[in-house]
Amino acid sequence: MRRLRLVLSRGAAAGLLTALAVSCTGDSADSPNTTGSSPRAADETSVSSELQSDYMRVVRKVLPSVVEITTREGLGSGVVYDAKGNIVTNAHVVGEHRSFTVTLADRQQPLRAEFVGRYPVNDLAVIRLEDPPSGLRPATFADSKTVGVGQIVLAMGNPLGLSSSVTQGIVSAVGRTVTKPAGDGAPSAIMPNMVQTSAAINPGNSGGALVNLSSEVIGINTLAAVDEQLGGAAPGIGFAIPSSTVTRIADQLIEDGKVTDSGRAALDVTVRTVLGDDLSPAGAGIVSVNQGGPADKAGLRPGDVITELDDTRITDVQSLAEALAAHAPGDRVTIGYSRGGRSHTTPVTLGTLGSP
Known part of the structure; x- marks a missing residue:
């Protein structure tokens, strides 16, 4: 069975790119010389011309809002968020850096930027231009719905x-749920509600814009799939963080430097994968419980092993994270768990995942 894995679309340090030109011959002597066209062909030409005009209009309007971000380790992309110089990008583009060089699409002179906030759980971050130029072009973000x-x-x-x-x-x-691989000092993360696209997303695209024909940003480019069988990119399979998630997280990072309302469900526990007698994953063992959190209120405690969430079997930390990603804060679920060798169930009202 062919398997795909996801890779971050951050670029490495700029290297040498070689372009190969392929020439095409013109009409041959045997080609028919048409002097007219059918009404259908004319209609198709008109539609094609109109679509091309739409593309060019969108590019002219949105591309000035897309920037290049350079760190000591590589480069990525970002999108101008507001006139104050805030720029939204991926957390894995920012990494652990606190200062950046930003190049605007319509300016040659690089600008300096500083760190504002980072939320690795959703692979989002905000940086800010130290001296925002006049005429900065913030992007318009769509409603993901x-x-x-x-x-x-x-x-x-x-x-x-x-x-x-x-x-x-x-x-x-x-609505795709994908797993972001670990990188740049951040652990892997489960990311729900992602937008899958056939538009090519390559290294260096991370943090850039996925845009509709209304010139609105519908997502932030983040991940590309790799075909493990072929050992290369899986064409036409990329993922972007939906715009509504971007604005929710960015607004909080700009205001407070942290996230308290992620829109994602949580149990407020620290867990680890527990192995069964046959050494296969058998559940998510609770290591600690946050006082006053959903798990604490439901009576769960360290040492319990979570084995089910509603009808979903929980075998390890990742399966628990994936199950929670399918829910929203405030949802009432039933947790199945074992304690002292006995099985139990308890209702839990899920809380909100905040900053790690």
């Missing part, structure tokens, strides 16, 4: 150091 499968989108960023690049595709799926 309006995003639908089949919608035409453009991915904008700086793949492989090629600044201000644009690729085209569609929204392939919405």
